[in-house]
Amino acid sequence: MANSASIESYLHFEGYDSLPRDIFDKKKIRAGMRKAGRLVMQRAQMNLALARGAEGYPVNRTGATLESVSFKVSRSGFLVKVAPRKTSAMSEFYPAYLHYGVKVGRRLGKLAPGKGKGKSNRRGAGVRAAALAARSAGEWRIKPRDNYMADALQDSKSEVQAILSAAFAAALS
Template identity: 75%
Template sequence: MANSASLDGYVHFEGFDSFERDAFDRKKIRAGMRKAGRLVMQKAQMNLALGGGRDGYPVSRTGATLDSIKAKVSRSGFLVRVAPTKTGAMKAYYPAYLHYGVKQGRRLGKLAPGAGVGKSNRRAKGVRAQALAARASGEWRITPRDNYMADALQDSSSQVQRLLAVAFADALS
């Protein structure tokens, strides 16, 4: 599992790159994108519901994360984004905490008045680096979970490519 920004959740298919966007019927493209987004959304919800606790996925206790997975077609219609969104049932956007994890201990804050060195109340040389290293080597409060969204796209990428190829071919005529 990679905790960095990557293109795991991206699908590209060849064959229609030489055409201008104006050549396509946008209604048909948007319909195809909605179908592809719905397919990936349902697969991600299934991954989360059935694989909870196993396969490194988070456990679904209340179903708020399941309900938060939405597919949104861009304004131009040539892109669909499937992702968990913050809903009213969530106090914070916790799918990010589940994916990236949370380290034990708190962030370094300002020093208390008079606790530092000198007139500007700074930390002594090397103290900040030691504190950051201690926190980084510490335990996880919430361990990072696998990316069920990228896995859903990877599992259904051939179906998505087929759906979009048909939609783009229909939109040309």
């Protein structure tokens, strides 16, 4: 399972780093980024729809997760971000729950009056750490799912590099 902030979900290609951004035609760069973003978005939606819960991906029941996957080109045009976003059909942003998982049990809160030690009603030494360790060692209520976004990028890596290389080459002339 890939972490969303890991290097697996990031693609960088060499060759144009030393050139200043001002010499590129930004319309052509943005068009290439949109094309690459659309390709990765469609691949992620396809991975999610065809897996049907297999391979560690979430199950597609209502289609809300499929519809939430979209892409956005940055203002400068030199970056595209493909990710699930919260839509109006979602009451909570549950792709985060699917990716990171949820443990059984609730979070530790304040102690009830009179349940702790002393005037300030504190927990005993090591009680909080033991409770947190017991919760983290417990079972999953929702098991973490695989990162279908990172897998879609890895599946279409060569195609994305070809699209972006062509866009950067066309933007220079």
